[in-house]
Amino acid sequence: MRLANGRLDGHEQLWWVTEQGLLRVSxxxxxxxxxxxxxxxERYLADQDNARDLLQSWAEWARNNGVVTDRLPDExxxxxxxxxxxxxxxxxxxxxxxxxxxxxxxxxxxxxxYCNAVVGxxxxxxxxxxxxxxxxxxxxxxxxGRRAVKIAESDALRYVAGYCNGNDLSxxxxxxxxxxxxxxxxxxxFGPMGPYLVxxxxxxxxxxxxxxxxxxxxxxxxxxxxxxxxxxxxLISYISRYMTLExxxxxxxxxxxxxxxxxxxxERQWLTAGETVSVSIEGLGELITPIGNWKE
Numbered sequence: 001m002r003l004a005n006g007r008l009d010g011h012e013q014l015w016w017v018t019e020q021g022l023l024r025v026s027x028x029x030x031x032x033x034x035x036x037x038x039x040x041x042e043r044y045l046a047d048q049d050n051a052r053d054l055l056q057s058w059a060e061w062a063r064n065n066g067v068v069t070d071r072l073p074d075e076x077x078x079x080x081x082x083x084x085x086x087x088x089x090x091x092x093x094x095x096x097x098x099x100x101x102x103x104x105x106x107x108x109x110x111x112x113x114y115c116n117a118v119v120g121x122x123x124x125x126x127x128x129x130x131x132x133x134x135x136x137x138x139x140x141x142x143x144x145g146r147r148a149v150k151i152a153e154s155d156a157l158r159y160v161a162g163y164c165n166g167n168d169l170s171x172x173x174x175x176x177x178x179x180x181x182x183x184x185x186x187x188x189x190f191g192p193m194g195p196y197l198v199x200x201x202x203x204x205x206x207x208x209x210x211x212x213x214x215x216x217x218x219x220x221x222x223x224x225x226x227x228x229x230x231x232x233x234x235l236i237s238y239i240s241r242y243m244t245l246e247x248x249x250x251x252x253x254x255x256x257x258x259x260x261x262x263x264x265x266x267e268r269q270w271l272t273a274g275e276t277v278s279v280s281i282e283g284l285g286e287l288i289t290p291i292g293n294w295k296e
Contacts, residue, residue, distance in 0.1 A: 001056060002285075003162070004196040005041045005081065005120070006073025012081065014039045015073065016059050017196050017285075023069045028058050031067065041080060041197070045247040048145040048161050052199065078120040079164050079197035080143055085249040086113040086191060088139075088168055089235060090181070092228050092254025099262030108230050108238055111181050113168075113252075117191030124292040125189035131171035134271035134291065137255035138213035138221050138279040140206065141166035141193055142232055148245040156236035159245070162197040163206055165279040165287035166252050167213075172261050172270075192279075192289045193250065202283060206232045209282040211256060216275055223256030225281075230254075 002017035008024075015022040025039040037043075044051045061067075090109035091097040097104050119125065127134050145161025168185065169192065175184025203209070206225060213221035230238070235251060260268050271277070271291050279287040 001059060001199045002196045005077045005079050007075040007077055008071060008073055012040050012077065014041055014044060020068060022072055023062060024071055025055065027070045028062050028067060032058060045145055045161055048247065076120050076122065076195065078118045078193040080248045080250060081118055082115050083248050083250045084246050087239060088113060088252040089254040092230055093223065093256040094229060095257035096255055099257050108235060111185060113186045113191045116188050117186055119189045119192050121195040121287045123189065123192065124290045125169065126292040126295050127171060128187050129295050131174055133172040135170045135172055135260045136213055136271065136277045137168035137170060137259055138211055139166040139168050139252045139255050140209060140211060140225055140281055142251040142253060143197055144245045144249040145247055148236060148240040151237055151240050153233045153237040156233040157200065159236060160200050161247065162199045163203055163284060164193050164197050165281050165284050167192040167277060167279050167287060167289050168252050168255060192287055194287050195285045198284050212280045213258065214278045221256055221258035227256065228254060
């Protein structure tokens with residue numbers, strides 16, 4: 001399934017993404033005589049195992065009966081808007097580590113973002129006034145669907161609710177102002193995700209996906225998740241040794257080569273207002289991020 005998160009009349013609701021367009025889950029629930037409450041992504045993730053089977057059966061019924069949606073979202077949102085944790089992996093592709101003039105990591109390099117960074121596709125990001133070296137980072141994002149504590153790598157993908165595109169927007173001047181990367185990574189809007197969540201049954205292997213980033217329509221990054229140093233399963237297992245992963249937690253799995261920082265210093269062209277960055281990962285649609293004016 002492909003599940004989209006949107007706002008309708010001021011409230012978050014859940015939609016299926018179908019070949020005919022968006023279909024509101026709560027509307028179909030009413031038609032099926034089970035409209036006890038509105039369906040949200042939070043509700044889906046809270047009981048993913050049962051909810052997945054139920055929603056798949058409803059989606060099939062709606063398709064067979066030609067059901068179309070009653071209403072569309074007023075605004076599209078990130079698949080998860082309030083993740084308890086947003087964990088990011090740095091330098092997870094060898095060519096990216098080399099272009100950044102950093103050592104190939106022996107263990108995952110972890111940092112974090114917060115909910116203030118989370119925005120959906122088409123959201124216009126306004127960087128901080130003193131962030132003059134804005135960069136893009138196309139990434140596969142893993143959304144957790146089950147509570148995970150010290151799980152084995154061989155079991156890790158069973159805990160995943162789905163996958164989506166992500167853009168680890170980075171202000172390089174703020175990132176390297178100190179030895180800690182946080183300031184340049186966690187500003188408002190610096191964690192675009194979307195446009196929707198794709199459940200694992202549609203993604204045979206998250207470590208065999210083409211990943212492309214375009215800047216104003218021109219390809220600037222192109223790789224495959226098979227080139228990650230640490231696989232999705234390894235990352236989930238590794239992180240779960242040290243902190244409990246909960247449904248809705250998001251893991252940005254790292255970016256391949258091709259970022260602005262990787263160019264010779266004299267050739268770096270940082271992002272400017274009016275530009276658009278898109279991230280497309282095989283099977284996950286396209287995440288579009290317009291860059292707006294810098295904050296006053």
